[in-house]
Amino acid sequence: MSDFAALWSELEPIGRAEDGGYHRLAWTGADLECRRWFRARAERLGLLLDEDPNGNQWAWWGEPSPGGVVTGSHLDSVPGGGAFDGPLGVVSAFLALERLRAGGRPSRPVAVVNFADEEGGRFGVATLGSRLLTGSIDPGRAAALTDAAGVTLADAWRANGLDPARAGADPERLARIGTSVDLHVEQGRRLVDVGVPVGVATAVWPHGRWRYELSGRGDHAGTTRLADRSDPVLPLAHTVLAARAAAEEAGAVATVGRIAVHPGAVNAIASRATAWLDARAPDESVVRSVVAEVTASAEAAAGLHGVGVSVAEESWSGGATFGSELRGRLAGVVGGRLGSVAELPTGAGHDAAVLAAAGVPAAMLFVRNPTGTSHDPAESATVEDCLAGVDALTAVLGDLLS
Amino acid sequence: MSDFAALWSELEPIGRAEDGGYHRLAWTGADLECRRWFRARAERLGLLLDEDPNGNQWAWWGEPSPGGVVTGSHLDSVPGGGAFDGPLGVVSAFLALERLRAGGRPSRPVAVVNFADEEGGRFGVATLGSRLLTGSIDPGRAAALTDAAGVTLADAWRANGLDPARAGADPERLARIGTSVDLHVEQGRRLVDVGVPVGVATAVWPHGRWRYELSGRGDHAGTTRLADRSDPVLPLAHTVLAARAAAEEAGAVATVGRIAVHPGAVNAIASRATAWLDARAPDESVVRSVVAEVTASAEAAAGLHGVGVSVAEESWSGGATFGSELRGRLAGVVGGRLGSVAELPTGAGHDAAVLAAAGVPAAMLFVRNPTGTSHDPAESATVEDCLAGVDALTAVLGDLLS
Numbered sequence: 001m002s003d004f005a006a007l008w009s010e011l012e013p014i015g016r017a018e019d020g021g022y023h024r025l026a027w028t029g030a031d032l033e034c035r036r037w038f039r040a041r042a043e044r045l046g047l048l049l050d051e052d053p054n055g056n057q058w059a060w061w062g063e064p065s066p067g068g069v070v071t072g073s074h075l076d077s078v079p080g081g082g083a084f085d086g087p088l089g090v091v092s093a094f095l096a097l098e099r100l101r102a103g104g105r106p107s108r109p110v111a112v113v114n115f116a117d118e119e120g121g122r123f124g125v126a127t128l129g130s131r132l133l134t135g136s137i138d139p140g141r142a143a144a145l146t147d148a149a150g151v152t153l154a155d156a157w158r159a160n161g162l163d164p165a166r167a168g169a170d171p172e173r174l175a176r177i178g179t180s181v182d183l184h185v186e187q188g189r190r191l192v193d194v195g196v197p198v199g200v201a202t203a204v205w206p207h208g209r210w211r212y213e214l215s216g217r218g219d220h221a222g223t224t225r226l227a228d229r230s231d232p233v234l235p236l237a238h239t240v241l242a243a244r245a246a247a248e249e250a251g252a253v254a255t256v257g258r259i260a261v262h263p264g265a266v267n268a269i270a271s272r273a274t275a276w277l278d279a280r281a282p283d284e285s286v287v288r289s290v291v292a293e294v295t296a297s298a299e300a301a302a303g304l305h306g307v308g309v310s311v312a313e314e315s316w317s318g319g320a321t322f323g324s325e326l327r328g329r330l331a332g333v334v335g336g337r338l339g340s341v342a343e344l345p346t347g348a349g350h351d352a353a354v355l356a357a358a359g360v361p362a363a364m365l366f367v368r369n370p371t372g373t374s375h376d377p378a379e380s381a382t383v384e385d386c387l388a389g390v391d392a393l394t395a396v397l398g399d400l401l402s
Numbered sequence: 403m404s405d406f407a408a409l410w411s412e413l414e415p416i417g418r419a420e421d422g423g424y425h426r427l428a429w430t431g432a433d434l435e436c437r438r439w440f441r442a443r444a445e446r447l448g449l450l451l452d453e454d455p456n457g458n459q460w461a462w463w464g465e466p467s468p469g470g471v472v473t474g475s476h477l478d479s480v481p482g483g484g485a486f487d488g489p490l491g492v493v494s495a496f497l498a499l500e501r502l503r504a505g506g507r508p509s510r511p512v513a514v515v516n517f518a519d520e521e522g523g524r525f526g527v528a529t530l531g532s533r534l535l536t537g538s539i540d541p542g543r544a545a546a547l548t549d550a551a552g553v554t555l556a557d558a559w560r561a562n563g564l565d566p567a568r569a570g571a572d573p574e575r576l577a578r579i580g581t582s583v584d585l586h587v588e589q590g591r592r593l594v595d596v597g598v599p600v601g602v603a604t605a606v607w608p609h610g611r612w613r614y615e616l617s618g619r620g621d622h623a624g625t626t627r628l629a630d631r632s633d634p635v636l637p638l639a640h641t642v643l644a645a646r647a648a649a650e651e652a653g654a655v656a657t658v659g660r661i662a663v664h665p666g667a668v669n670a671i672a673s674r675a676t677a678w679l680d681a682r683a684p685d686e687s688v689v690r691s692v693v694a695e696v697t698a699s700a701e702a703a704a705g706l707h708g709v710g711v712s713v714a715e716e717s718w719s720g721g722a723t724f725g726s727e728l729r730g731r732l733a734g735v736v737g738g739r740l741g742s743v744a745e746l747p748t749g750a751g752h753d754a755a756v757l758a759a760a761g762v763p764a765a766m767l768f769v770r771n772p773t774g775t776s777h778d779p780a781e782s783a784t785v786e787d788c789l790a791g792v793d794a795l796t797a798v799l800g801d802l803l804s
Contacts, residue, residue, distance in 0.1 A: 021665065080620065080665030080673075121667055187625035207624055209668050218482065218778030221657035221680040222609055222749035223589035226650055228774075233658050234646055237639035244636055248628055255623035256635050257670045261661045263423065263482030265523055266611050266678040266716075267751075268659045268777035271482075276668040278623040314668075347624035349669075372630075375670035376620030 003098070004387055007091050010037060011075075012083065020377035021080035025147075026117035026128075027055075027156040034075035034087075038114050041094055045101075047112070052173055053166035054132035055116030055157065061097055062109030067178030069110045069400050071096065071393065074118030074129070074351065081119070082379025084185035088367060088386065090114055092183045096394040106401045108178065115351045122147045123156075124209065124276075125315040130351035134358035135169030143167065148260075179326065179400055180362040182352045183393050185381050189372035190344045197388040199342040200331045201364035204353035206287055206319030207280035212239050212298050215308040218263065218271030232273035233261060235301035235309065239275050242297030246290045252281035253347060254290055276314070280347045284318065317349050320356035326363045330396050334365065337395040338388055348374070365392055405500070406789055409493050412439060413477075414485065422779035423482035427549075428519035428530075429457075429558040436477035436489075440516050443496055447503075449514070454575055455568035456534035457518030457559065463499055464511030469580030471512045471802050473498065473795065476520030476531070476753065483521070484781025486587035490769060490788065492516055494585045498796040508803045510580065517753045524549045525558075526611065526678075527717040532753035536760035537571030545569060550662075581728065581802055582764040584754045585795050587783050591774035592746045599790040601744040602733045603766035606755035608689055608721030609682035614641050614700050617710040620665065620673030634675035635663060637703035637711065641677050644699030648692045654683035655749060656692055678716070682749045686720065719751050722758035728765045732798050736767065739797040740790055750776070767794055 014037070015023045015030025024030040035057060042049045042059035050058040058064070073089025093112040100106065116129030123145040131137040143154035143164040154164040191199050214232035240256045247254035255278045262272040277294060281287045295311050302309040327343070335341040344366065356362040367389040371378045381389075416439070417425045417432025426432040437459060444451040444461035452460040460466070475491025495514040502508065518531030525547040533539040545556035545566040556566040593601050616634035642658045649656035657680045664674040679696060683689045697713050704711040729745070737743040746768065758764040769791040773780045783791075 078665070078667035078670050080667070081670070119667075119669070121669075124668065126669065187622040205624065218775070218780070220589040220750060220776035220778075221659055222607065222655065222682045222751065223776060224655070224774075226646070226655060231646075231657070233642055233661070237642035240635055240639035241643075244628070244633075253624065253626070253628060255633070255669075255671055257623055257663065257672050258666045258668050259635070259661050259663045259675075261659065263480070264660045265480035265482070265521075265777060266526065266660045267521070267523075267528065267657075267680050268480050268483070269657055270659050271778060273661075278669050280624045348622060349624065372626075373620070374622035374625060375667060376622075376673060378620070 002383070002387065003095060004390060005383060007095065011087050011091065015077065017080065022077040022083060023079055024075065024077040025079060025122040026076045027160055031076050032160070038075065038090070045094065045098060052170060053162060054129050054170065055162055056129045056133060057114040059112045060109055061101065062106050064109050064111065064176045066175040068108050068176045069397060070113050070177045070180045071182060071397060072113035073182050073184060074115045076117055076119050076121065078119045078121040078375045080377065081375050082377060084379055084381050085374055086118060088185050088381065089183040092390045092393050095390045096397050099394045100397060108401055110397065110401065118351055120315065123153050126349050127317065127351050127354045130354040132167055133170050133174055134354055136354060136358060139168035174358065177355065177360050180352060180355050180360055181365065181393070181396055182350065183365040183367065183389055184350065185374065185379065186366040186369045187346065187348045187374035191342055191366060191368035192370060192372060194342045196340045196342050197368045197385040198334055198338055198392045199344050199366040200327055200334060201322055201346055201366060202327065202343050203321040203345040204319050204350055205280045205282055205345065205347045206284040206317060207278065207347070207349055208287065208316040209314040210277045210291055211312045211314050212275045212277060213310045214273045214302055216271055219269045221267045221269055224269060229269055230306040231269050232307045233270050234305050235298055235307050236273040236275050238301035239294060239298040243277055243294045246293040247279065250281065250286050250290050252279060252286050252290045254279040317353060318357055320353040322356055322363050323361055326361050329399065330363050330365065333395050333399045334392045337392055365389065404785065404789065405497060406792060407785060409497065413489050413493065417479065419482065424479040424485060425481055426477065426479040427481060427524040428478045429562055433478050440477065440492070447496065447500060454572060455564060456531050456572065457564055458531045458535060459516040461514045462511055463503065464508050466511050466513065466578045468577040470510050470578045471799060472515050472579045472582045473584060473799060474515035475584050475586060476517045478519055478521050478523065480521045480523040480777050482779065483777050484779060486781055486783050487776055488520060490587050490783065491585045494792045494795050497792045498799050501796045502799060510803060512799065512803065520753055522717065525555050528751050529719065529753050529756050532756040534569055535572050535576055536756055538756060538760060541570035576760065579757065579762050582754055582757050582762055583767065583795070583798055584752065585767040585769065585791055586752065587776065587781065588768040588771045589748065589750045589776035593744055593768060593770035594772060594774060596744045598742040598744050599770045599787040600736055600740055600794045601746050601768040602729055602736060603724055603748055603768060604729065604745050605723040605747040606721050606752055607682045607684055607747065607749045608686040608719060609680065609751055610689065610718040611716040612679045612693055613714045613716050614677045614679060615712045616675045616704055618673055621671045623669045623671055626671060631671055632708040633671050634709045635672050636707050637700055637709050638675040638677050640703035641696060641700040645679055645696045648695040649681065652683065652688050652692050654681060654688050654692045656681040656696070719755060720759055722755035724758055724765050725763055728763050731801065732765050732767065735797050735801045736794045739794055767791065
């Protein structure tokens with residue numbers, strides 16, 4: 001078994017459902033098990049473990065000080081996600097560090113990072129660990145977020161020994177990241193199309209999440225005349241279709257992947273229906289215009305059905321273009337090491353984009369994904385490509401530390 | 403406090419949520435507490451308690467034998483239902499029996515009944531207790547029904563001391579019901595419009611429940627091009643709108659009050675989406691044509707989006723016209739007692755319709771509901787009208803026993 005396969009097999013069973021989907025929502029049992037794995041791995045390599053007040057885990061080689069090199073990703077997942085989204089970057093980072101250590105002490109401190117709650121699959125806001133670290137989200141707002149069961153993030157923090165009063169911007173730890181390079185499985189088919197195993201990210205699209213709450217009047221499904229109804233499920237359906245139409249028109253992507261209907265009885269008209277909209281595009285103005293159009297459609301349909309509507313922006317990520325200097329350096333090193341490299345943008349959000357937006361020199365490597373699928377059990381990567389990713393990351397870190 | 407208010411206050415807190423909605427799903431803690439209340443009430447009145455293999459509870463005054471008179475309703479609720487739907491009939495039945503007992507032994511045995519699992523809020527099929535009793539559902543099919551958590555009805559039965567092998571048609575107990583008269587809160591505004599507190603049911607509309615399963619392909623909401631998607635939420639939205647349009651066109655009612663989207667991540671395209679359709683009309687052929695039209699629309703939309711669709715009929719209730727002789731007798735007695743009475747059909751399903759379809763002489767009384775709302779916390783009835791209902795039921799039972 002390769003060192004990659006050995007390490008991978010340690011994480012593989014954690015939080016995996018029967019259909020192969022992973023359920024490692026932030027601060028749940030499976031996520032905590034992944035965090036224990038991170039701790040044990042840091043200890044085995046003799047790295048200095050630092051768990052910060054925002055829940056991020058750092059494993060430092062060399063005393064942490066300003067201007068270090070940081071690599072890693074996250075270990076949480078969306079509900080029913082794939083195996084690679086996140087863990088591939090953390091595992092690759094540990095392996096790259098192990099290889100570099102054969103060459104003696106680094107010129108700068110280097111860390112593997114596991115950013116907390118990257119997916120937002122439980123509390124609704126993605127990249128929370130890096131947003132809190134960089135001060136790009138108010139820690140009070142984050143602490144008050146609730147999961148589907150009504151548990152607040154503050155509760156989840158406290159249950160795991162974190163003090164909500166200490167969460168928030170952490171300039172000292174942020175300054176330790178002189179350069180950030182994260183590796184991630186590609187969440188599309190670009191590298192398949194161009195036939196190379198590893199790519200360099202050019203940009204992360206701006207994107208956000210909006211919650212559409214439609215409030216009607218619950219009633220009996222058999223005895224209430226159609227004309228007397230205020231059924232919120234009808235404008236919800238219009239909202240779903242409007243999102244697709246607006247995105248198509250604008251060259252954006254828009255998705256409703258989560259819906260809640262209350263009380264959810266088959267023989268009762270719902271009193272409340274909620275749809276969550278995820279919208280992304282190369283430009284912020286395009287995203288904003290799509291959301292404005294969806295909102296107008298939701299309001300028009302709600303009006304027709306006597307239903308109230310409120311729209312809340314649950315999260316906004318401004319997107320980022322990764323600095324061309326660092327990006328060019330990575331492309332040169334990876335191309336030199338593997339013989340070929342591709343450059344590509346992504347519609348997915350990443351902690352690297354949060355860091356870049358906060359002024360940290362950041363870059364990303366992508367590893368080819370044969371299905372192109374992500375956030376689903378079908379997400380995949382071959383062992384050969386994963387090893388190419390580790391090679392590329394090792395070479396990039398070696399270059400940055402040289 | 404009236405005897406009605408005293409009895410009502412015993413049931414009132416059981417399974418009530420903060421918003422006033424009741425959660426007494428079959429065989430859950432709140433339902434079991436209601437069943438214990440029924441037992442205690444039967445004991446306090448010195449009635450003979452009989453819990454049958456289908457989970458129905460009977461409290462007999464007089465040794466049960468063929469041709470008795472049965473009155474009652476159910477104590478379970480939809481999720482977030484009102485206080486009156488079911489319990490008003492059981493409480494009124496106990497009070498009527500108490501009053502009649504002052505007059506000595508009955509000419510025929512009389513029972514208060516609590517039919518198990520009337521709403522189908524947990525396992526998806528309504529009026530299960532009476533369907534099993536009358537043999538109008540296969541007990542093996544019923545036992546295999548599952549709730550949202552994957553618990554089978556057989557599991558729930560066993561947990562409560564019932565043997566799934568003993569469930570099913572029970573001709574002996576069925577023969578004990580010589581006449582059935584159930585009282586129920588009205589689930590509409592007819593009695594408000596005509597200004598009388600109590601009405602007599604003419605008919606129950608035929609109705610059913612259908613499950614539309616749409617199977618697509620899960621993927622990342624940010625990185626998957628619109629053209630590459632198989633998003634099942636889009637045909638689900640079309641199905642919801644088609645149901646409303648088809649019902650409007652046909653003079654029927656159709657409702658989607660429950661939706662499930664899997665895996666339900668904001669940043670993932672769903673892999674599966676399910677909508678439950680409730681459809682009702684005065685005639686079976688109209689219901690069938692509405693469902694056929696919704697199915698055709700679901701299939702067309704699914705085809706456009708590369709999504710698979712399957713439709714399952716979860717339950718079907720053929721509807722019933724209550725016998726005009728018994729109905730006329732009730733109207734005469736109630737009109738004589740209260741000075742006025744109304745006759746009205748209903749779109750709601752009831753155990754009385756299952757009994758009527760099985761050849762049992764059955765009838766129903768309705769008590770005025772000022773909001774007209776049901777299956778929602780807004781469902782209501784004044785104490786005066788509830789007492790008028792008890793008066794009417796007492797008079798009707800007295801007449802049947804004379």
